[in-house]
Amino acid sequence: MNNAEPTDDELAELIKGKTLSVYWYMLRHPEPLTAREIQRGAELSSPSLSMHHLERLREHGLVDKDVHGQYTIKRDVRIGILNQFMGRGRMMVPRFLFYATFYTSLTAALGSLLFWLSTDWYSMVLLVLLISACLVLWYEALKVWREQPFPEGERD
Numbered sequence: 001m002n003n004a005e006p007t008d009d010e011l012a013e014l015i016k017g018k019t020l021s022v023y024w025y026m027l028r029h030p031e032p033l034t035a036r037e038i039q040r041g042a043e044l045s046s047p048s049l050s051m052h053h054l055e056r057l058r059e060h061g062l063v064d065k066d067v068h069g070q071y072t073i074k075r076d077v078r079i080g081i082l083n084q085f086m087g088r089g090r091m092m093v094p095r096f097l098f099y100a101t102f103y104t105s106l107t108a109a110l111g112s113l114l115f116w117l118s119t120d121w122y123s124m125v126l127l128v129l130l131i132s133a134c135l136v137l138w139y140e141a142l143k144v145w146r147e148q149p150f151p152e153g154e155r156d
Helices: 007-012 018-028 035-041 047-059 080-084 095-117 121-146
Strands: 063-065 071-073
Touching: 018 035, 018 071, 018 080, 035 047, 035 063, 047 063, 095 121
Parallel strands: none
Antiparallel strands: 063 071
16 A cells, blocks of 8 residues: 555545445444345445455545454545535435425425415515425436445445
8 A cells, every 4th residue: 555645536536436335334334244245235246346445445545444354434535526515324314315305394394484474476486496496406416326336235
């Protein structure tokens, strides 16, 4: 491993494809994992392929290997599509999900309040704008969710 750790931009260039999928799997499962567990979870064809990707991650200082042959995350970096997610372990969700939930709740509360109090034209324009913002935020959250770098079998 080099003495100088690569920057996030350099890592984004170096870590992609199946290696990124292996890293994603490890982020979603923060407990120590063997190469075979990662091979099965990331749906790689063989344990040696898993070892190849794990060693690549280890070279770049992202994972550690203990004396029992188990790998753990050493450095949590959000590179590429990963910077669109928040959380740790199985609770990794798109950032837009929080915004979409907040603005949907705000729109629902304001909409019910406006329904009972006043229905003038500028209130309706405000409501239409908020609904439009909610639709855009939900679209973006679902778009990022579909781009997750994990295999089909992992989706919960």
